[in-house]
Amino acid sequence: MEIYLIRHTTPKIALGTCYGRSDIPVGDDFEKELQTIVEKLPGQVDSIFSSPLLRCKELAGKIAASFDDPTEFKIDDRLVEMNFGKWELKKWCEIPREEFAHWEKDVVLNAPPNGESFSELYLRVNDFFQELIKTDHQNVIVISHAGVIRCLLSIINNISLLDTLKITIDYGALNIFSV
Numbered sequence: 001m002e003i004y005l006i007r008h009t010t011p012k013i014a015l016g017t018c019y020g021r022s023d024i025p026v027g028d029d030f031e032k033e034l035q036t037i038v039e040k041l042p043g044q045v046d047s048i049f050s051s052p053l054l055r056c057k058e059l060a061g062k063i064a065a066s067f068d069d070p071t072e073f074k075i076d077d078r079l080v081e082m083n084f085g086k087w088e089l090k091k092w093c094e095i096p097r098e099e100f101a102h103w104e105k106d107v108v109l110n111a112p113p114n115g116e117s118f119s120e121l122y123l124r125v126n127d128f129f130q131e132l133i134k135t136d137h138q139n140v141i142v143i144s145h146a147g148v149i150r151c152l153l154s155i156i157n158n159i160s161l162l163d164t165l166k167i168t169i170d171y172g173a174l175n176i177f178s179v
């Protein structure tokens with residue numbers, strides 16, 4: 001199975017803003033970023049899976065329509081980005097220092113207030129992945145977020161979640177894996 005793992009394109013949000021599950025629209029360069037992604041994809045795929053958030057769904061819809069034989073995409077809630085709880089849509093510099101310090105002590109196990117930990121995110125992403133690899137698909141596209149992609153990189157490459165934080169995952173990034 002070839003997995004085409006795509007991070008959503010640049011969202012329309014101010015730099016320095018904490019967002020995860022917030023539903024942010026795509027940015028002004030969406031069409032240009034879309035074209036760059038589509039040029040790197042295979043001629044056809046068996047399935048396309050997307051996070052339910054707008055910035056992924058819009059990309060999934062455009063990618064699905066780009067194939068000669070249009071492919072429907074499936075929304076999977078397990079692909080939604082990490083929940084940053086009460087930090088959602090706050091500037092990173094506005095997050096109380098003591099809250100951030102607690103999270104920073106162990107970003108894998110500690111969660112932002114009313115949010116989700118990286119390890120909790122990993123569990124739901126792993127559930128998606130284990131289900132995916134039981135299918136007979138040859139080519140699959142997964143459109144999601146940096147946190148979800150880090151979890152998948154941890155699973156596929158057998159590296160720690162903490163080590164995935166050293167990996168840069170740009171907007172519109174495409175990673176291809178054989179599983």
